[in-house]
Amino acid sequence: MKKMIWAAWVALFCYHGSANATLNVVATYGWIGDLVQQIGQERVAVTVLAQASFDPHFVPPKPSLAVKLRNADLLVINGGQLEMGWLPPVLRQASNARIQPNSEGFLDLSSLVTLSNPRPHATRADGDVHPDGNPHYVFNPDNMAALAYGVAHQLCHLDKAGCGFYEQSLARFDERWQKEKQGWQQRLLPLKGKQLVQYHESFDDLAYWLGMTVVANVEPVPGVPPSASHLEKLLKRLADQQVVMVIQEHFRDREATEWLAKQRQVKWQVLPSDVGATPKSKDLFSWFNELVERLAP
Amino acid sequence: MQQVGKSKLVILIAQLHLWKKQRENDMKKTKLSLAIGLLVAGFNAYASDDLSVLKAQIAAQQAQLEKMMQQMQALEAKAQQVEAKVTPTAAPASVTTEQKAASSYQGSLDQARAASRKLSDPVKVGGIKRNPFSGSNMNPDVAFILDGSYVNRSQSNSAYGALGMPGFFHELGGAHEGHAHGGGYNLNNGFNLNYGELVFSAAVDKYFDLFAVIHAGESGAALEEAYANTRSLPFNTQLKFGKFLSGFGRLNGQHHHYWDFADQPLIYQGVFGSHGLLEKGVQATWLAPTRNYLLFGAEALQGDNEQSFGTKAISVKSDKIFADKDTAFASQVDGAGLAVGFVKTGFDLGNTSWMAGASYGAGKMRLDHTSDEHGPHAKAGSVAITGLDLTGKYFLDATRYLMWQSEYIKRELTDGQVATYPSNSGGASDGLITPKLSQNQSGYYSQLIWKFAPQWRTGLRYDAIDQNSIKVAGTDKNTPYGDRNTVMVEYNPTEFSRIRLQYAQNGAFFTEENERKRFDEILLQFNMAIGAHGAHSF
Incomplete structure (x- = not known):
């Protein structure tokens, strides 16, 4: 019996570290984890905190998250207040001085790009808005070069011996991304100048990149689900708009957008909002491939 | 890659400028020698008192001068063209907002790169604009x-x-x-x-x-x-x-x-x-x-x-x-x-x-x-x-x-x-x-x-x-x-x-x-x- 208890104890709590990698990197979301992996390759061990099938705004705080943060050398976050509702307490509970904000092992990717639509004077009556700007900047593929560069720079900063290695994989990643990006752009060219309706403000930057116009959000204000009467009003308001599609993220209730698309008899599409959200979205490239496939006319 | 290409172009522009200057100097020298030639020719003409010969000489020299001026203008135009191609600031005046935004993305990337040319530089990029977890600009959170x-x-x-x-x-x-x-x-x-x-x-x-x-x-x-x-x-x-x-x-x-x-x-x-x-x-x-x-x-x-x-x-x-x-x-x-x-x-x-x-x-x-x-x-x-x-x-x-x-x-x-x-x-x-x-x-x-x-x-x-x-x-x-x-x-x-x-x-x-x-x-x-x-x- 004593032996069994001891074995259970060891199985439950036994220390395991990543043996070969030089850096332990924790990323808040799947796409960040994959970006770090693409640049760091075998020199990094990447752990992702959020579950891709869940809403990125509301990651359930769990003790296991504190454990993942405990031994990290680098924490890479999306920023723009996207993690504000869940990361600070688990970060505090991880008691890891290396990855606190303002320390060497902390990278806020939002600081590398220009966020669209900053609303520094918003109040909570405007809904769940992010004063720094729209934090869903990853949906504009033009941002990826700056993000990849930032990650490579940070990895090199923490792992001097690997600088040459990171430089090489950054160049490789950049080249492939630019090439794929052109393909995606070609594929979605027919959408240019068209109008769309989205559930939440997630796809502002995607629409911008495609040259599309977002004519309405289904949410009355960010973070507040629409009521039936709000949907009716929205439908009326859209009567004289030439909307071509209604889109939303995969983790939300689908009735509202589906109903709206049906009423307008336009394309209705549910998009994976992160790497790992669907079986096909394995990495950044396949994720964007899937986004493009689902958007393509 | 892009950066290397760009620096090569910059060198090319510099070389072009140098070459242009040399040509200008050459031209000045030509003009000087031309003036001297004219003077000598006029003196000769007076001396020889053969006006028809003098006129013919002046006409020939004027033609040569014009030809050289044309060559020089063409060269200058060519140099300007090259410059316009490689300098992003010399973009045409009618830029759409889209192009502007695209260039600002490119700009932010360039900034990030310019902040540190080499990955091994100790300068930290991607800091934080302000406390990312702070809900207000006030300190402390209340x-x-x-x-x-x-x-x-x-x-x-x-x-x-x-x-x-x-x-x-x-x-x-x-x-x-x-x-x-x-x-x-x-x-x-x-x-x-x-x-x-x-x-x-x-x-x-x-x-x-x-x-x-x-x-x-x-x-x-x-x-x-x-x-x-x-x-x-x-x-x-x-x-x-x-x-x-x-x-x-x-x-x-x-x-x-x-x-x-x-x-x-x-x-x-x-x-x-x-x-x-x-x-x-x-x-x-x-x-x-x-x-x-x-x-x-x-x-x-x-x-x-x-x-x-x-x-x-x-x-x-x-x-x-x-x-x-x-x-x-x-x-x-x-x-x-x-x-x-x-x-x-x-x-x-x-x-x-x-x-x-x-x-x-x-x-x-x-x-x-x-x-x-x-x-x-x-x-x-x-x-x-x-x-x-x-x-x-x-x-x-x-x-x-x-x-x-x-x-x-x-x-x-x-x-x-x-x-x-x-x-x-x-x-x-x-x-x-x-x-x-x-x-x-x-x-x-x-x-x-x-x-x-x-x-x-x-x-x-x-x-x-x-x-x-x-x-x-x-x-x-x-x-x-x-x-x-x-x-x-x-x-x-x-x-x-x-x-x-x-x-x-x-x-x-x-x-x-x-x-x-x-x-x-x-x-x-x-x-x-x-x-x-x-x-x-x-």
Whole structure:
């Protein structure tokens, strides 16, 4: 019996570290984890905190998250207040001085790009808005070069011996991304100048990149689900708009957008909002491939 | 790649400029030699006086000059063309906004690259514009939390206020001589303003965070919590010092506005009172380097808690006839009188997150109710409190879950003594100090919370006292105890506002004469927060 208890104890709590990698990197979301992996390759061990099938705004705080943060050398976050509702307490509970904000092992990717639509004077009556700007900047593929560069720079900063290695994989990643990006752009060219309706403000930057116009959000204000009467009003308001599609993220209730698309008899599409959200979205490239496939006319 | 190409182009431009200058110099020389030639030619003409020859010579030279000028203009134009191609600033005047934005993305990338040409440069890129977790530009973060309720219970205010839990507290509504009894919030039928709370938090510097809670009722405010937390200690350790909620148990560390029901479980109310185990002191925690969450904590606390501890010396009037003569009953507790230790663990099984904890606290009881109107008494002794908690939370998705949470708390008093006398106003010599008091009390709660929609939660709770053995001089006083059933449903328009409807069947409260008073209670609670209020933990 004593032996069994001891074995259970060891199985439950036994220390395991990543043996070969030089850096332990924790990323808040799947796409960040994959970006770090693409640049760091075998020199990094990447752990992702959020579950891709869940809403990125509301990651359930769990003790296991504190454990993942405990031994990290680098924490890479999306920023723009996207993690504000869940990361600070688990970060505090991880008691890891290396990855606190303002320390060497902390990278806020939002600081590398220009966020669209900053609303520094918003109040909570405007809904769940992010004063720094729209934090869903990853949906504009033009941002990826700056993000990849930032990650490579940070990895090199923490792992001097690997600088040459990171430089090489950054160049490789950049080249492939630019090439794929052109393909995606070609594929979605027919959408240019068209109008769309989205559930939440997630796809502002995607629409911008495609040259599309977002004519309405289904949410009355960010973070507040629409009521039936709000949907009716929205439908009326859209009567004289030439909307071509209604889109939303995969983790939300689908009735509202589906109903709206049906009423307008336009394309209705549910998009994976992160790497790992669907079986096909394995990495950044396949994720964007899937986004493009689902958007393509 | 691009950069290398660009620098090559820059070199090319520089070379072009150099070449242009050389050509200009050459031209100047040509012009000079031409002028000299003309002069010589004119002199020759005069000398030879052959005008036709002179005219022909001048015409030929003029043609040559024009040809050279044309060549030079062409060259200049070519150089300008090349320059326009490689210098982005020389873009055509009619740039669309789209192109501008694209070039600003390119610009930010270029900036990032220009900030450090080589990856190995020690300059850090991608810093933070400002604290990414700060909800306002103000320092510190400030929040105000309001809690109020509408209550309807099948007991008059005075009857309810006179109730208590024998062996734990008496007179819910009573608060006299500086001590509040077990009651606390939602005391009156009708409207109640429970509290307004000001919460401040910010990093003090690189080394400390500071949190402060100013808790205000309608007529007064108190510094409820104020503590500093280290932020950069090595080996996953943290120190906390000041006045804070102890890490004992699961519910104790959580603030009232984060609870799943409007009131505390009975055992918490009985053992720690309405504000929980809130003490001055120091706490050290260590997150062990294990695969699963394993946190060890130790606290040295002052031990001011009025329900189970206390520090002041107590003297009692042992004989009513000599009422002025005080007899020392219990000595002062000098220094930190309460030690608390806890261990917490957590692990995930699929989509279920399990959390378990064990806590222990030991100190001295100094319970001075000698000034009470009815049944004045005092208790002293050694107290040990043990707590066990277990929580399972099954996540249906990021916003929906099913949570089961239970806690068991046991309080033991040993080496105790009790002083009782029936009335402060009486004259009879009834005062009695009994040196042999021992108490063995415990209780638990078990609750199930279902968050079935992003804005809706419902839950039920059963809480009870399951042991209430109080022995005076070896004789069990047969102190009664009871239980309670509670259900609630709440609507949270956002994470900053909550409206909760709660119904309870209470069978745990008794009159002064140890007579059980069963009653029902309907409670509508309002809880709102404004300002920058940090997220809650697991």
